[in-house]
Amino acid sequence: MSRPRAFDETAALDAATDHFWRHGYTATSVRDLGQAMGLGPASLYNAFGDKHALFTQCLDRYLDGSMRERIRRLEAGLPPRAAIEAFLEEIVARSLADPRGCMLVNSAVEVAPHDPGVGAVVAGRLRELEGFFARCAAAGQAAGTISRAHPAEDLGRLFLTTVMGLRVLSRARPEAALLQGAARQALALLDTPEREH
Amino acid sequence: MSRPRAFDETAALDAATDHFWRHGYTATSVRDLGQAMGLGPASLYNAFGDKHALFTQCLDRYLDGSMRERIRRLEAGLPPRAAIEAFLEEIVARSLADPRGCMLVNSAVEVAPHDPGVGAVVAGRLRELEGFFARCAAAGQAAGTISRAHPAEDLGRLFLTTVMGLRVLSRARPEAALLQGAARQALALLDTPEREH
């Protein structure tokens, strides 16, 4: 019925995501995106809408492929305490290996405060991550592998905060001793001896 | 000898800082800055150099007036454990009250990765903050007000990470329960019962 697209949509989105990820929203121009995606402006606007709409598609794809994938994989494949430990380990390893940092953090800082739509997406994903940690903490406490000294809700809040902090620190101080030390110290909360009563 | 400046340099720098703080480096134009500072472009460039030089002056002033001021005040006026607690409390209160977030975090995420000069400044200030927490932790342990269950270096690393994380979370989820819960949980590390041996 009509002429088909001459490019791979997912490859184009991946290229756009990489560009937003590296340079942020404002510092990325539509011309940059078109070049990275191998598209002229007409094709870009026809397929993905304007710059803002393209960014939200990239952010959604990024979050599905990184954060949600990790939550699903670890929660399904590991016991709760190990899932928490593995999450932090992966975050540290990624922070040390990938200079692009975390697109969720980048968006929370650069875009979310000025963009209610992106702000809602970011807030929702942060709640998902907090929920993962809180669920694992509660399950580990029920299974006896995690100390009951602290409420699971607060553990979830602190692990979420720790992940965000690690991702920020890695942009200016990508040092293994720093990131591993912080993660180790957060995980120590899982072993707090319980006071006798 | 020559015509004097017709504007207050510190007030102009404060106005520029506020603009960079709210909108970030890239999204702030020199015209915006000139309008906020009450200066024409000629005066602005003559007094402060180009946009990048002005930004670094704003960032330095901001850090001296917020982070360094807080470290100095708390470390001089409070015992070590209380200094740590007060720092986190102030960060939470400020995060809930001021929608601009933390300019150090903003700069670490937006500017530092693409700018070695700013990156060095940010890394240095992060080290100062880590040092404050580590010093307080060690002093508190020596005074007996902080548990010796964890090494002071790791406590410093985690508190630094926690502050960074709180500052990120507050941009998308400025919720008292979340930020206070995370801070409370981090501070619980100061009370870890020591295992008998």
Add this chain to the structure above:
DNA sequence: GACATTATGGAGCGGACGCTACATAACCCC
């Protein structure tokens, strides 16, 4: 008051910005 020096306002440089219009090309359906 003439002079040297710095500050200021305004005009404007070349280029990049996000985005659009339009003619043409490539496909499916019949």
Add this chain to the structure above:
DNA sequence: GGGGTTATGTAGCGTCCGCTCCATAATGTC
């Protein structure tokens, strides 16, 4: 192979970007 429909390349819209030039103004020195 014509017709309908969508995709694509190019040219270019109006605006804003960082920054500079230049004529003029305001000061201290003598």
